[in-house]
Amino acid sequence: MGMIIPLVLFVAIFYFMLIRPQQKRTKETREMQASLSRGDKVVTIGGLHGTIDSFDEKQMVLKCGNSRLTFDRGAIREKVKSAAEPKQEEKKLEDKKDATQDVAAETSEK
Secondary structure, three states, X not given: OOOHHHHHHHHHHXXXXXXXXXXXXXXXXXXXXXXXXXXXXXEEOOOOEEEEEEEOOOEEEEEEOOEEEEEEHHHEEEEOOOOHHHHXXXXXXXXXXXXXXXXXXXHHHO
């Protein structure tokens, strides 16, 4: 019995530290690849940056400069945020800061 408890603990730690996070990353990658659409900027596993020109169930055509390259859908590593998205996030942060400053000013006046 004394040897079973450390073995069970080892398996549990191994599962929560290695297997579960990898499954989570794989699921997120699959969902991202399924949600891609024409015009999205992406990065491939090999590090190639491009814009999706067209796609079907298994392949995608990326436009890179003046050329078009065909990749398997699974070769897409990540979707790159456009320039407008970070600006929207910055605006939200500024709005939160303004609201915090307004609350701080009201409390200091009381």
